Amino acid sequence: MADIDSQKREKEQYVDLGHTELENHLKTQVALYEKKTQYTGNTTNLLSAFFWYNLFGFAYHYIRSRLGPKAEYQFYPRNGDDGLYPTHTFTDSVTLALLSDWATDTKESDQIGHLVSTYDPDYTIHLGDVYFVGTPEEVEANFLAPHSSWHYGKHGSLALSGNHEMYSNGTAYFKKLLPAMKIRKGETVATQQAGFFCLEHEHWRIIGLDTGYTSTNRPFLEVLFKPDCHLREEQLDWLKNVVRLGDPSDTRGIILLSHHPYYSSFRDDHPVVGRQLRKIMGDSARPVVWIWGHEHRLSFYEKYGFPDGIQAWGRCVGIGGMPVEINEPNRGHESQLVLYDQRVRERVRRKAVGYNGFALMTIEGTQLKLDYIDQNKQTVVSEQWSVNRENGELAVKTLFVHPDMTKYGQ
Protein backbone atom coordinates (compact mmCIF):
# COMPACT_ATOMS: atom_id res chain seq x y z
CA MET A 1 0.00 0.00 0.00
CA ALA A 2 1.34 3.42 -0.90
CA ASP A 3 2.31 5.41 2.17
CA ILE A 4 0.46 8.62 2.91
CA ASP A 5 3.23 10.94 1.75
CA SER A 6 3.38 9.25 -1.61
CA GLN A 7 -0.33 9.96 -2.06
CA LYS A 8 0.24 13.66 -1.51
CA ARG A 9 0.24 15.96 -4.45
CA GLU A 10 3.60 17.17 -5.53
CA LYS A 11 4.20 20.88 -5.44
CA GLU A 12 5.25 20.69 -9.09
CA GLN A 13 1.60 20.27 -9.94
CA TYR A 14 0.94 23.77 -8.68
CA VAL A 15 3.77 25.66 -10.30
CA ASP A 16 2.44 27.99 -12.98
CA LEU A 17 -1.08 27.03 -11.98
CA GLY A 18 -3.38 29.04 -14.17
CA HIS A 19 -6.26 30.95 -12.72
CA THR A 20 -8.96 29.79 -15.11
CA GLU A 21 -11.51 27.13 -14.31
CA LEU A 22 -10.58 25.14 -17.37
CA GLU A 23 -6.95 24.82 -16.35
CA ASN A 24 -7.85 23.85 -12.82
CA HIS A 25 -10.32 21.19 -13.87
CA LEU A 26 -7.67 19.76 -16.05
CA LYS A 27 -5.18 19.71 -13.20
CA THR A 28 -7.67 17.96 -10.94
CA GLN A 29 -7.96 15.22 -13.49
CA VAL A 30 -4.20 15.03 -13.83
CA ALA A 31 -3.95 14.69 -10.05
CA LEU A 32 -6.52 11.88 -10.06
CA TYR A 33 -4.62 10.19 -12.82
CA GLU A 34 -1.32 10.47 -10.99
CA LYS A 35 -2.87 9.17 -7.79
CA LYS A 36 -4.39 6.26 -9.65
CA THR A 37 -1.05 5.36 -11.14
CA GLN A 38 0.40 4.96 -7.65
CA TYR A 39 -2.03 2.18 -6.85
CA THR A 40 -1.52 0.30 -10.07
CA GLY A 41 1.62 -1.18 -11.35
CA ASN A 42 1.34 -1.95 -15.00
CA THR A 43 1.20 0.05 -18.14
CA THR A 44 -2.24 -1.19 -19.17
CA ASN A 45 -3.69 0.32 -16.07
CA LEU A 46 -1.68 3.45 -16.55
CA LEU A 47 -3.06 3.87 -20.00
CA SER A 48 -6.62 3.13 -19.03
CA ALA A 49 -6.35 5.39 -16.05
CA PHE A 50 -5.06 8.15 -18.23
CA PHE A 51 -7.90 7.88 -20.67
CA TRP A 52 -10.55 7.49 -18.07
CA TYR A 53 -9.46 10.20 -15.68
CA ASN A 54 -7.98 12.68 -18.07
CA LEU A 55 -10.47 12.54 -20.88
CA PHE A 56 -13.80 11.19 -19.72
CA GLY A 57 -13.39 12.34 -16.18
CA PHE A 58 -12.31 15.78 -17.16
CA ALA A 59 -15.04 16.24 -19.73
CA TYR A 60 -17.70 15.02 -17.31
CA HIS A 61 -16.46 17.17 -14.47
CA TYR A 62 -15.97 20.28 -16.53
CA ILE A 63 -19.25 20.16 -18.38
CA ARG A 64 -21.16 19.40 -15.21
CA SER A 65 -19.70 22.32 -13.34
CA ARG A 66 -19.81 24.79 -16.18
CA LEU A 67 -23.33 24.01 -17.22
CA GLY A 68 -24.83 22.81 -13.99
CA PRO A 69 -26.38 25.14 -11.43
CA LYS A 70 -24.33 26.78 -8.73
CA ALA A 71 -24.98 25.45 -5.24
CA GLU A 72 -27.81 27.22 -3.47
CA TYR A 73 -26.55 30.18 -1.47
CA GLN A 74 -26.68 29.63 2.28
CA PHE A 75 -27.27 32.52 4.66
CA TYR A 76 -28.45 33.31 8.18
CA PRO A 77 -30.66 32.64 9.97
CA ARG A 78 -30.20 29.01 9.13
CA ASN A 79 -30.86 26.04 11.38
CA GLY A 80 -31.23 28.44 14.29
CA ASP A 81 -27.81 30.01 13.83
CA ASP A 82 -27.08 33.69 13.24
CA GLY A 83 -23.37 33.49 12.36
CA LEU A 84 -22.26 35.38 15.50
CA TYR A 85 -19.78 33.50 17.66
CA PRO A 86 -18.59 35.03 20.93
CA THR A 87 -14.93 34.18 21.51
CA HIS A 88 -14.25 31.92 24.45
CA THR A 89 -13.56 33.41 27.88
CA PHE A 90 -11.54 30.57 29.39
CA THR A 91 -8.29 32.53 29.27
CA ASP A 92 -7.42 36.21 28.90
CA SER A 93 -5.90 35.70 25.48
CA VAL A 94 -7.58 34.39 22.34
CA THR A 95 -5.51 32.93 19.51
CA LEU A 96 -6.47 32.36 15.90
CA ALA A 97 -4.45 30.76 13.11
CA LEU A 98 -5.28 32.16 9.68
CA LEU A 99 -4.42 29.99 6.68
CA SER A 100 -5.21 30.83 3.09
CA ASP A 101 -4.83 28.88 -0.12
CA TRP A 102 -3.77 26.06 2.12
CA ALA A 103 -5.93 23.14 0.94
CA THR A 104 -3.58 21.68 -1.66
CA ASP A 105 -3.04 18.23 -0.09
CA THR A 106 0.72 18.49 -0.48
CA LYS A 107 3.64 17.86 1.83
CA GLU A 108 3.91 21.63 2.16
CA SER A 109 0.33 22.05 3.36
CA ASP A 110 0.86 19.15 5.77
CA GLN A 111 3.91 20.92 7.12
CA ILE A 112 1.92 24.11 7.73
CA GLY A 113 -0.99 22.16 9.23
CA HIS A 114 1.37 20.43 11.66
CA LEU A 115 3.14 23.70 12.42
CA VAL A 116 -0.18 25.32 13.31
CA SER A 117 -0.91 22.46 15.69
CA THR A 118 2.25 23.25 17.68
CA TYR A 119 0.75 26.64 18.59
CA ASP A 120 -2.46 24.97 19.81
CA PRO A 121 -4.63 27.91 18.64
CA ASP A 122 -8.13 28.47 19.95
CA TYR A 123 -9.51 28.93 16.45
CA THR A 124 -8.31 28.05 12.97
CA ILE A 125 -9.73 29.73 9.89
CA HIS A 126 -9.23 28.81 6.25
CA LEU A 127 -9.47 31.87 4.03
CA GLY A 128 -10.42 29.82 1.01
CA ASP A 129 -9.37 27.87 -2.06
CA VAL A 130 -9.55 24.10 -2.00
CA TYR A 131 -7.43 22.90 -4.91
CA PHE A 132 -7.86 22.27 -7.67
CA VAL A 133 -11.60 22.79 -7.98
CA GLY A 134 -13.10 22.10 -4.56
CA THR A 135 -14.51 18.64 -5.26
CA PRO A 136 -15.83 16.43 -2.43
CA GLU A 137 -12.68 14.30 -2.76
CA GLU A 138 -10.48 17.37 -2.36
CA VAL A 139 -12.41 18.54 0.70
CA GLU A 140 -12.10 15.03 2.10
CA ALA A 141 -8.35 14.78 1.49
CA ASN A 142 -7.56 18.14 3.09
CA PHE A 143 -10.03 18.40 5.96
CA LEU A 144 -11.77 15.14 6.75
CA ALA A 145 -9.69 12.05 5.99
CA PRO A 146 -7.75 10.45 8.85
CA HIS A 147 -4.48 11.56 7.25
CA SER A 148 -5.67 15.11 6.47
CA SER A 149 -3.63 17.78 8.19
CA TRP A 150 -6.12 20.58 8.85
CA HIS A 151 -5.71 21.46 12.50
CA TYR A 152 -9.04 22.08 14.17
CA GLY A 153 -8.77 24.85 16.74
CA LYS A 154 -9.64 23.78 20.27
CA HIS A 155 -12.63 26.12 20.30
CA GLY A 156 -13.46 25.85 16.63
CA SER A 157 -12.71 26.13 12.94
CA LEU A 158 -14.34 28.16 10.18
CA ALA A 159 -13.85 28.25 6.41
CA LEU A 160 -14.36 30.99 3.86
CA SER A 161 -14.98 30.23 0.24
CA GLY A 162 -12.50 31.10 -2.48
CA ASN A 163 -12.94 30.98 -6.22
CA HIS A 164 -11.70 27.39 -6.44
CA GLU A 165 -14.56 26.05 -4.32
CA MET A 166 -16.90 27.62 -6.86
CA TYR A 167 -15.14 26.00 -9.81
CA SER A 168 -17.13 22.90 -8.90
CA ASN A 169 -20.18 25.06 -8.20
CA GLY A 170 -19.69 25.18 -4.45
CA THR A 171 -21.61 22.03 -3.58
CA ALA A 172 -18.76 20.36 -1.70
CA TYR A 173 -18.04 23.62 0.15
CA PHE A 174 -21.60 24.00 1.40
CA LYS A 175 -22.50 20.35 1.86
CA LYS A 176 -19.25 18.76 2.96
CA LEU A 177 -16.82 21.37 4.28
CA LEU A 178 -19.21 23.61 6.24
CA PRO A 179 -20.80 20.71 8.16
CA ALA A 180 -17.28 19.83 9.37
CA MET A 181 -16.64 23.35 10.64
CA LYS A 182 -17.68 23.41 14.30
CA ILE A 183 -17.27 26.29 16.70
CA ARG A 184 -17.99 26.91 20.35
CA LYS A 185 -20.99 29.12 20.92
CA GLY A 186 -21.26 29.69 24.64
CA GLU A 187 -22.20 26.35 26.17
CA THR A 188 -23.03 24.77 22.83
CA VAL A 189 -21.25 23.86 19.62
CA ALA A 190 -22.44 25.45 16.41
CA THR A 191 -21.86 24.22 12.88
CA GLN A 192 -20.95 26.81 10.26
CA GLN A 193 -24.06 27.46 8.22
CA ALA A 194 -22.97 30.07 5.68
CA GLY A 195 -19.85 31.35 3.93
CA PHE A 196 -19.55 34.37 6.23
CA PHE A 197 -19.38 34.82 10.01
CA CYS A 198 -18.43 37.12 12.87
CA LEU A 199 -16.26 36.23 15.86
CA GLU A 200 -17.16 38.59 18.68
CA HIS A 201 -14.63 39.62 21.29
CA GLU A 202 -15.16 42.23 23.99
CA HIS A 203 -12.88 44.65 22.12
CA TRP A 204 -12.71 43.24 18.59
CA ARG A 205 -14.88 41.85 15.84
CA ILE A 206 -13.38 39.45 13.30
CA ILE A 207 -15.68 39.37 10.33
CA GLY A 208 -15.29 36.74 7.61
CA LEU A 209 -16.71 37.88 4.26
CA ASP A 210 -17.85 35.64 1.43
CA THR A 211 -16.34 36.91 -1.81
CA GLY A 212 -16.06 33.44 -3.33
CA TYR A 213 -19.65 32.79 -4.32
CA THR A 214 -19.74 35.75 -6.69
CA SER A 215 -16.24 35.14 -8.07
CA THR A 216 -17.56 32.91 -10.86
CA ASN A 217 -20.29 33.43 -13.40
CA ARG A 218 -22.02 31.46 -16.12
CA PRO A 219 -19.98 30.32 -19.12
CA PHE A 220 -19.53 32.99 -21.77
CA LEU A 221 -21.10 35.62 -19.52
CA GLU A 222 -17.94 35.40 -17.47
CA VAL A 223 -15.94 36.63 -20.44
CA LEU A 224 -18.23 39.57 -21.11
CA PHE A 225 -18.88 40.47 -17.48
CA LYS A 226 -15.98 39.71 -15.22
CA PRO A 227 -17.23 38.55 -11.81
CA ASP A 228 -16.56 41.25 -9.23
CA CYS A 229 -16.78 39.22 -5.99
CA HIS A 230 -19.49 41.50 -4.60
CA LEU A 231 -21.27 40.68 -1.36
CA ARG A 232 -24.73 39.30 -2.03
CA GLU A 233 -27.81 41.00 -0.63
CA GLU A 234 -28.31 38.32 2.03
CA GLN A 235 -24.81 38.96 3.34
CA LEU A 236 -25.29 42.73 3.26
CA ASP A 237 -28.54 42.37 5.21
CA TRP A 238 -26.74 40.29 7.81
CA LEU A 239 -23.90 42.83 8.11
CA LYS A 240 -26.42 45.62 8.45
CA ASN A 241 -29.02 44.08 10.74
CA VAL A 242 -27.31 41.27 12.64
CA VAL A 243 -23.68 42.38 12.89
CA ARG A 244 -24.88 46.00 12.94
CA LEU A 245 -21.72 47.13 11.21
CA GLY A 246 -23.08 50.65 10.84
CA ASP A 247 -23.65 51.15 14.57
CA PRO A 248 -21.41 54.13 15.48
CA SER A 249 -21.69 53.36 19.20
CA ASP A 250 -19.90 50.04 18.72
CA THR A 251 -16.26 51.08 19.02
CA ARG A 252 -14.72 47.63 18.86
CA GLY A 253 -11.83 47.20 16.42
CA ILE A 254 -12.75 45.57 13.13
CA ILE A 255 -10.67 42.89 11.41
CA LEU A 256 -12.01 41.73 8.06
CA LEU A 257 -11.12 38.39 6.49
CA SER A 258 -11.87 37.51 2.89
CA HIS A 259 -10.45 35.35 0.17
CA HIS A 260 -10.17 38.08 -2.43
CA PRO A 261 -8.02 41.20 -2.01
CA TYR A 262 -9.68 44.59 -1.70
CA TYR A 263 -6.72 46.01 -3.62
CA SER A 264 -3.41 44.70 -4.84
CA SER A 265 -0.10 45.69 -6.38
CA PHE A 266 0.15 42.28 -8.02
CA ARG A 267 -3.26 41.23 -9.35
CA ASP A 268 -6.87 42.38 -9.59
CA ASP A 269 -8.54 44.84 -7.24
CA HIS A 270 -12.04 44.16 -5.91
CA PRO A 271 -13.24 47.68 -5.09
CA VAL A 272 -16.94 46.87 -5.04
CA VAL A 273 -16.62 45.01 -1.73
CA GLY A 274 -15.14 48.04 0.04
CA ARG A 275 -17.78 50.27 -1.49
CA GLN A 276 -20.60 48.03 -0.31
CA LEU A 277 -19.14 48.07 3.19
CA ARG A 278 -18.83 51.86 3.11
CA LYS A 279 -22.55 52.12 2.33
CA ILE A 280 -23.31 50.16 5.47
CA MET A 281 -20.72 51.82 7.70
CA GLY A 282 -21.53 55.32 6.54
CA ASP A 283 -19.33 58.35 5.94
CA SER A 284 -17.78 58.01 9.38
CA ALA A 285 -16.60 54.47 8.62
CA ARG A 286 -13.52 53.69 10.69
CA PRO A 287 -10.47 52.16 8.99
CA VAL A 288 -10.10 48.41 9.42
CA VAL A 289 -7.43 45.74 9.14
CA TRP A 290 -8.28 43.51 6.17
CA ILE A 291 -6.55 40.16 5.77
CA TRP A 292 -6.95 38.26 2.51
CA GLY A 293 -5.41 35.53 0.36
CA HIS A 294 -6.00 34.47 -3.25
CA GLU A 295 -2.56 35.70 -4.23
CA HIS A 296 0.10 33.23 -3.17
CA ARG A 297 2.33 35.72 -1.48
CA LEU A 298 2.91 37.56 1.76
CA SER A 299 2.49 41.33 1.42
CA PHE A 300 1.66 44.33 3.58
CA TYR A 301 0.05 47.64 2.65
CA GLU A 302 -0.34 51.04 4.20
CA LYS A 303 -3.89 52.19 4.84
CA TYR A 304 -5.79 52.66 1.58
CA GLY A 305 -9.33 52.77 0.22
CA PHE A 306 -11.00 53.42 -3.12
CA PRO A 307 -13.13 56.54 -3.50
CA ASP A 308 -16.47 55.72 -1.85
CA GLY A 309 -14.91 52.65 -0.25
CA ILE A 310 -13.72 51.98 3.27
CA GLN A 311 -10.11 52.51 4.31
CA ALA A 312 -8.15 49.37 5.14
CA TRP A 313 -4.68 48.20 6.00
CA GLY A 314 -4.32 45.22 3.65
CA ARG A 315 -2.40 42.04 4.45
CA CYS A 316 -2.11 39.18 1.98
CA VAL A 317 -1.45 35.74 3.51
CA GLY A 318 -2.18 33.35 0.62
CA ILE A 319 0.89 31.26 1.50
CA GLY A 320 -0.68 28.21 3.14
CA GLY A 321 0.09 25.57 0.57
CA MET A 322 0.58 26.81 -2.96
CA PRO A 323 4.02 27.55 -4.41
CA VAL A 324 4.66 31.05 -3.09
CA GLU A 325 5.09 33.72 -5.76
CA ILE A 326 7.87 36.24 -5.42
CA ASN A 327 7.50 38.40 -8.51
CA GLU A 328 7.72 42.18 -8.52
CA PRO A 329 4.62 44.37 -8.12
CA ASN A 330 3.29 45.93 -11.30
CA ARG A 331 -0.43 46.55 -10.86
CA GLY A 332 -0.65 49.86 -9.04
CA HIS A 333 -1.04 50.77 -5.38
CA GLU A 334 2.73 50.69 -5.10
CA SER A 335 2.64 53.79 -2.96
CA GLN A 336 0.64 51.77 -0.41
CA LEU A 337 2.77 48.65 -0.68
CA VAL A 338 5.12 48.54 2.28
CA LEU A 339 6.62 45.08 2.55
CA TYR A 340 6.59 41.76 0.74
CA ASP A 341 8.44 38.49 1.00
CA GLN A 342 10.69 37.65 -1.92
CA ARG A 343 12.93 35.17 -0.17
CA VAL A 344 13.62 32.13 -2.34
CA ARG A 345 12.93 28.80 -0.66
CA GLU A 346 13.84 26.56 -3.56
CA ARG A 347 13.46 26.15 -7.30
CA VAL A 348 10.71 23.92 -8.63
CA ARG A 349 10.92 23.20 -12.33
CA ARG A 350 13.51 25.96 -12.48
CA LYS A 351 11.05 28.44 -11.04
CA ALA A 352 11.93 30.11 -7.76
CA VAL A 353 9.29 29.74 -5.06
CA GLY A 354 9.01 31.44 -1.69
CA TYR A 355 8.19 30.30 1.82
CA ASN A 356 4.85 28.88 2.90
CA GLY A 357 3.35 29.98 6.18
CA PHE A 358 0.36 31.38 8.05
CA ALA A 359 -0.67 34.24 10.35
CA LEU A 360 -1.16 33.84 14.07
CA MET A 361 -3.45 36.36 15.75
CA THR A 362 -3.28 36.83 19.53
CA ILE A 363 -5.90 39.01 21.18
CA GLU A 364 -5.40 40.34 24.69
CA GLY A 365 -7.89 43.00 25.67
CA THR A 366 -7.59 46.01 23.40
CA GLN A 367 -4.31 44.70 21.97
CA LEU A 368 -4.16 42.40 18.96
CA LYS A 369 -0.87 40.92 17.79
CA LEU A 370 -0.32 39.49 14.34
CA ASP A 371 2.67 37.24 13.75
CA TYR A 372 3.36 36.08 10.22
CA ILE A 373 5.19 32.78 10.53
CA ASP A 374 6.93 30.80 7.81
CA GLN A 375 7.27 27.05 7.45
CA ASN A 376 10.54 27.07 9.39
CA LYS A 377 8.71 28.54 12.37
CA GLN A 378 10.48 31.82 11.70
CA THR A 379 8.41 34.93 12.44
CA VAL A 380 8.99 37.18 9.45
CA VAL A 381 6.80 40.11 10.52
CA SER A 382 5.21 40.88 13.85
CA GLU A 383 2.84 43.77 14.44
CA GLN A 384 0.79 44.99 17.36
CA TRP A 385 -2.59 46.63 16.80
CA SER A 386 -4.53 48.48 19.45
CA VAL A 387 -8.02 49.87 19.48
CA ASN A 388 -9.02 53.06 21.22
CA ARG A 389 -12.42 52.28 22.74
CA GLU A 390 -13.24 55.95 22.99
CA ASN A 391 -13.57 56.26 19.22
CA GLY A 392 -12.76 52.86 17.70
CA GLU A 393 -9.59 54.10 16.00
CA LEU A 394 -6.82 51.57 15.33
CA ALA A 395 -3.11 52.11 15.75
CA VAL A 396 -0.26 49.81 14.72
CA LYS A 397 3.24 49.29 15.97
CA THR A 398 5.64 47.12 13.99
CA LEU A 399 7.49 44.87 16.41
CA PHE A 400 9.72 42.92 14.03
CA VAL A 401 10.57 42.67 10.36
CA HIS A 402 12.84 39.93 9.05
CA PRO A 403 15.91 41.61 7.54
CA ASP A 404 15.41 39.77 4.23
CA MET A 405 11.88 41.05 3.67
CA THR A 406 11.61 43.39 0.68
CA LYS A 407 10.74 46.97 1.51
CA TYR A 408 9.05 48.58 -1.44
CA GLY A 409 11.19 51.19 -3.17
CA GLN A 410 14.37 50.25 -1.35
Ligand SMILES: [Fe+2]
Ligand atom coordinates in the same frame (compact mmCIF):
# COMPACT_ATOMS: atom_id res chain seq x y z
FE1 LIG B 1 -8.22 32.23 -5.12
